[in-house]
Amino acid sequence: MLPSPVGSRQRSRSLVFGLGASITNADGMITGAKLPSGRQILRCMLYNCDVQLHDKRPGMNGALSRFMAAKVVLEQVRPFYAKANIPMVSDRGACNKMVELVDVNNKLRRIPQARRSSKATARQVDAMERRLDSTFPLWSPNAEEKIRNPEDIAFLASMKGDRVATFGAFDAKLQSKVKRRQKREAGAAARQSHFTSEQQEMKVKSRMAMLESESDEDSVTDEIATLPAENTPPCKHKKTGTTAFIPPDILSRPSLVSLATRLKITPMQQAAFTRGLITESGGNCANISASYATADRSRRQVLEVVNKEHQKQWTPSPMCTLHWDSKLTPTLSNVRQLEERLTVVVGDAEQLKLLGVPAYTKGKDEACGEIIARLTCKLLQDWCCADQVVNMAFDTTASNTGHLTAACIAIQVSLDRPLLWSGCRHHIGEVLLSHIFTNLKVEASRSPEVTLFKRLQDNWNLLPHKYSGPLSRYITANAEQPFLGKLRAELTVSAAAVIDYKRGDYHEFVQLCLVYLGADDAAQTPVNFQRPGALHKARWMAKLLYTLKLALMEQHIALLPQGTITTRQQVPKIRAFANFITHIYATWWLTCDTAVYAAWNDLKLYHNLYTYKSVDEGIATSAMKALERHLWYLTGEMLPLALFSNKVPADERRALADAILEHKPDDLPMRAPQQRFGTGFGKPKFPVLSPTTRLADLANPDCWFGMHQLHIDPAFLSLTVEDWATSASFQAGVVNVRAINVVNDCAERGVKLTSDFVAAAKSEQHLQNVLQAVEHDRCEQPNLRRCKRKLNTVKD
Template identity: 30%
Template sequence: MAAATAARSRSATEVWLLGQPEPNPCWGKQLPKNGQVLRRFFHFVRVQRKSVKEAASLVTAEVAVVWEKARIPTQKKSRCVERILRLYASWQNLDRSKKRSAEVDVENRRSFSLALMTLFDIGHADAFDLITVDEDRQFLLGQRCPDGPRCIMQGVDQSLADRERRRLERGVLKRSSSPERATTATRSSSGLGAGDEEENGGDDGRDADFVPSAGISAQSACSPKRRRTPIMTPPVAAALDRTRISDRTAVHLFTAVHGADATPARSTVRRHRRSAREKMAKEIKAEMTVNVPAVPLIIHWDGKLVEGMAGEGIAERLPILVSGDGIQKLLMVPKLAAGTGVLTGQAVYDAAKEWDLVDNIIGMCFDTTVSNTGLKEGACVHIMKHVKRNLLHFACRHHVLELVVGAAFTVCFGPSSGPEIQLFKRFVKWWPLANQASSKPLDDPVDGADKIIATCHALLKEKQPRDDYREMVQLTIIVLGGEVEANIRKPGAYHRARWMAKVIYTLKITLFREEFALTKHEKRELIRFTTFIVTTYVEPWMSAHCSTSAPATDLALLKALAAYRDKEIGRASGKVMARHMWYVSEELVGLSLFDEATVVEEKRAIVSAMQQRLGEKNPPRRADVALDAVEQRSLASFATTNSVGLVTALGAGHDFLNVDPAEWSGRDDYTTARRRARHLRVVNDFAERGVALISAFCGAITRDEEQRQHLLQVVERHRALYPCAK
């Protein structure tokens, strides 16, 4: 009976994902882990009935004692409390969805459980600089090791403790103004004033043999003068770099905040910023090497003519980035003599080699320009020559879809005659006269309008990477006669290379076609092009970022273009799409195996086609799709033995191909491969962020090319840590 009662009691107090709360701190000879801290936190909350903030404060005090005993400087107490509260908030979010069995929920619980076994790291940002004993640095490195703690705390270094005690005594003696005060201070510091200690409350909560840490607080306590807090710390330097503040402007800011006497000279500010920039860039590179030992990566690039600082002129810049399995990282943005495929391929390979990522690269994501895709001199060919193996070709799907809509626009409005589109230019001038209430949807009903509106409303509930994507979806709903809580925005900038802006302009002009002066031809072609956008183009564009659905979506789009009722538009845009069916190629059609929308029968057919000639080694070919025969084609008709290459490249094994697809969901190798396949980026918008970064900072702060690369690394990291000013 007693055993049953104890079992019920333990069950009642057990915390989901954590186990029993910790009634006593049991850190041992190592720094506490996240799980230990959270279990101790729950003891204060559930057993001692403390408030959440009070419990976090109490746990912080206990953890700080252990870190102080290890002689490692720590962050402020408020930040440590915030860290515990964030851990608790993460647990609460998982607790609310613990009955869900979706893959994302299972993955979140698994990630949280792994995080519980890692160090509860409250170390100071400059801990390695502040620690004076190398053994203490090695101890901290061992505790932070992802494989588990490698060091433990031993007994007190008596020699070091004696030196610090004598130094403390000398400091007290120097500050004493009379022999009597000096004698009293000496007796107190040497332990002779025990009566005073007992009178003040006795033990302060630390161990008897504890020696104060060698951080800032210990140094200031035994120094005759108060140590000045440094102004140019690495976080300050990073903030100055992100906000593009020059050295001279920084001096003025420091003078206003700290006073002229405490402000360093401009040359000192410049020297410290360069040093901090270089140090942070090395740390970022070292972290990247540790985080991606066996993660398959996609390498991205996108050339851009960028103007540098005064006197540097315009130069070809090539942002090079990698992505995969939750990793998004800018490598570098080198300057090229020209944007040829040879120089681009060499620069991409050099960047991957410098970051030691050549073996991780399994594919390339690029815009479908001749300099990238040329059979002999394209950048892709030269990159594969350098790495000496075949790489997967992930052509940017947004770039392909821009070519498709460009072909339809040319059919309706004719070829371009200059850098500006006169219809759009007129609309910008007319806009101040527009009346929002006079907007009018399409007159003729559109087939499947209700389904399109429902799909668009579902897209609005998701987070969109760009505001113009959301605006296009909102305008589509309004054009089809649906309702949306948004005003029609003022027309923005547009460029012939960015078709998204042209689609948005067309939808807006269609809505105001009764007020805006249009010829009969312009109005007819405007409605013709708008109908194509809302019925055929919007949905493929918004789903273009999804890698696993890319083969099915592209094949469905080609079939829709072949069957489009406006034969002229369908034929022109269909021919463009047929030339860019990258994702139904022999290599990439295997992405459909990881798409939830692909039915089991289709997966069986794909696997069967992959295994029919298994063992043959033929070079992979691009998909050959005839527009008039595309209706009879299925995904399985594109699969060959080369399709196994994609599954192999994901690095999770392909034994699941020998099992029926209905049983794949319970296998670890398939689950890992599916997660990595979903993280593959099939749009090159990621590289455009690198273009925006170099465009903003190429003409700011420094002329030194090495420092400029360090600057980009620091700014990218700072933006990731602090995405907004909230």
């Protein structure tokens, strides 16, 4: 025995060595109003590991291993920690700690009797006693961070120290949480029960419908008697389900085939889902053709029939615009190989139709423009709409607008008649912006990505993403000029009119412009800067968005080390480019997709650029040079569109009408233009502009060719502008000019559609059928999130 002045201490030490009072059944149960101490854990572990007690423990056959005993003890300890809302360590970690406690105790018990009175042994025993008297630590290392209730944190601190605190009644806050949790669990159980009863009810009704169609009334009655009775109380808002007949060829129905193709559901997934739906509805899958082979065969055969039916039912508009665009896409046989595909679309401002996306190979014997013309005209003939085409909308690339073998000329030669030329205005805006960005020499890198924007993306986390304070606005020293103030007012009005209709990058661009110019509405709301995305130089919207972000956050960028994002030479160039975007470019871009505004907007842009020389001569000169190569809508053929624009002042429209009447040719109708390069199929000749040029100054005899192409009756030209709105010829002209589309976005969307679904096709004809089915289903159901409900009308 170790010497001790107090007998209780000696008895407690004897327990450490396994001496004194023996382990009883009472030690197998951990009780108390505190977290278990080390002594309670040790005695409970010894109880479960003692061979001599295995007969006294009900349900126990022999002694447990130490780890199994630790698991049994852990289940008794767990309620104490749950009651205190203290997170525990993992089960394995807790069991290992208990086993380690038993190992330490066994090591002390193996000390010989002669050595138990040494100082080293006394220190070990004292340390073990302190460990047994304190709380056995099973809480997680970061328990204080996970606990939300201050009372629980205080209780844990007491358990770690003097162990004065004890369990009491739950506090009001904790009690309310427990009640809410119990209420949620009860609600979930009720909803599950309700769902189960609804399923059972639907199975009953489905079985009844099947029996009514296959058996007489007596057999139906007998079958219903065997079905389980409903025991769910009626609910006011309860949905009773529906009875539906599933045809045996459900996988071959055109609407479902089109929808599955649109959603990119594989035939295997469609077949499996159909079988699962029928089974859950109480049907018999043996009566339905719902195999993978049926779904796969339907994709090929049904889509071809649907495509032919849609082609027969489609009626082209009386006057259409022809769109096309080509791009490299993966081949049908190998996704790693690329091939050229041509997207062809026709339509007007209200209706657009994808004719096809054929593949082609560039050859030495046939020019690219001739290939495009051959494939385009073939599709026009197949869809019987060649005679309705009056206009061409295209990207202003050399393969489309060249003087010799360009696609525009080849298409007119194939159709054997001249057409109107409409360069894509979005593409024109892209060329204009890229020309200025290149001439500014913001960076000398020739990499595919703009390195300045790449650095902005890499260091984005160093900048504020949401900021409501003052931002950098780089209005030049001449900001108080009436000219710039007028430009800012025009942008504010234009942005307010279209901001609710723009989406994605376009919406973000409008918001950044308003913030940069300090609009009142934008200044009152916090600025949310979105992380930079695509950085390729071909992404012209990147130049707009990221330049404005760099300009607005320059104060924060300046706090970073030099060259982290911008260099000292790039800062003034970014300011100049941002000023041009917000004062000149944005107002033109917001309304560039409207055909009747095109001529007036381009002429006004030229005048603004000429005046902008007093602010930044370099940018203005560069922009004017780029614009002079894209005056597609200031030619005589396209000028009549400005007559139908309410944006053009009345005196300008009157002067333009008088000028058109003055250039009236002797031989009408005028079937071929005169101001073109080469023959009547050539590229239109652009006018020469000056600071004083008006729309009326650009009129020439070709205006009558444009009016002839659009079937515009000139009777209203002799009336006053105020009387045009009541003129029948003017109203008919308003309808006819809708045939002119001035942006080629629909062809680019066709390219994206092909890229998305080329992997779902097995052959060339299958791909064309897939594209037609997806386009038609999107027209029928533009938004799948909205539920289409048909209301039943009652007739008197």
